[in-house]
Amino acid sequence: MQFNPASRKKIGIITGSGPEAGIDLWHKLLQANRELRGNGFRGDLDAPDVTILSEATLGLSMELEANDAAVWKCLRTTAEAIAERVDYYAIACNTLNYYQPQLEALALPAKLVSFADAVRDHLRANRIGRVALLGARPVTDLGPWSHYRKLGAEFAVELPGPAQAEQLHRLIYDVKAQGGNGPGIRERFLEILDALDAHTVLLACTELPLIPRVDGRKRLVDVTALVAHKLARLANGMQPE
Incomplete structure (x- = not known):
């Protein structure tokens, strides 16, 4: 499989709900990238470019209905910040992906990859x-x-x-x-x-x-x-x- 270095994209991960969620997604991203590249994987230079932003306030998502305003304010600010650095991003929390329509309505320069x-x-x-x-x-x-x-x-x-x-x-x-x-x-x-x-x-x-x-x-x-x-x-x- 041929890979064009010029077509590589930057990836973002928003995390904080829970404490290990972002690490788990990043680890699985590295595994998937290694498997995708197979025997052609050379190490550092073939690893994905990843930006991670972790916000503890996002942990309020476990009781989302009661914390909607605070969670959305934090998530929106975080998404706007990470979107300036990456091409695609994911939120390492199934619950927080509820905000997919609101995030897409912001028309950020990066595209959300949603869990559902x-x-x-x-x-x-x-x-x-x-x-x-x-x-x-x-x-x-x-x-x-x-x-x-x-x-x-x-x-x-x-x-x-x-x-x-x-x-x-x-x-x-x-x-x-x-x-x-x-x-x-x-x-x-x-x-x-x-x-x-x-x-x-x-x-x-x-x-x-x-x-x-x-x-x-x-x-x-x-x-x-x-x-x-x-x-x-x-x-x-x-x-x-």
Whole structure:
């Protein structure tokens, strides 16, 4: 595969919700870039150009409806700043991608690569019609604050029951505080997975892929990895698949 250095693009990552989300996306972007370039990867000069801006205020997104004004003010300022340095950017938080329409309305010089769009493209490409959705409360209720509402018109989306949804929301808070290897976190995550009927499960929260898991119980789709793959292609001047 030939790469034209002149067509390379700069990538931005907005993070802060949660503490490790931006690092995880950056790491997966580097992995995707290395895989894309294959044996031709030479190291430093073939790595993507990445700008990262981390704002702790964005962590208020876990209770988005109550913190809308503060979160949007912070996100808009951060997006405007990063867009001056990059060609494409992603927000390392499934919940914050709710603001995709508002961000696109700003007509910034950089283009947003959204999480739900990456999921939609993946499901279409793999002809997956039914999925379960796991994420923070603003995501999984598929209500007016959910970035993933658009999936409901095209795919059958299974949501966790009320008790599981509350357990999941608390689990995400605990991963933010303790990390994916915190006491009992893996076991609690597996209990939530086992309560789902769908075989394919979207990990629509940047904390969930940080939890060690048992392969084979479900087909787990790491949404962060999907976005990283798209960013890697864009960084190399290629169109997303």
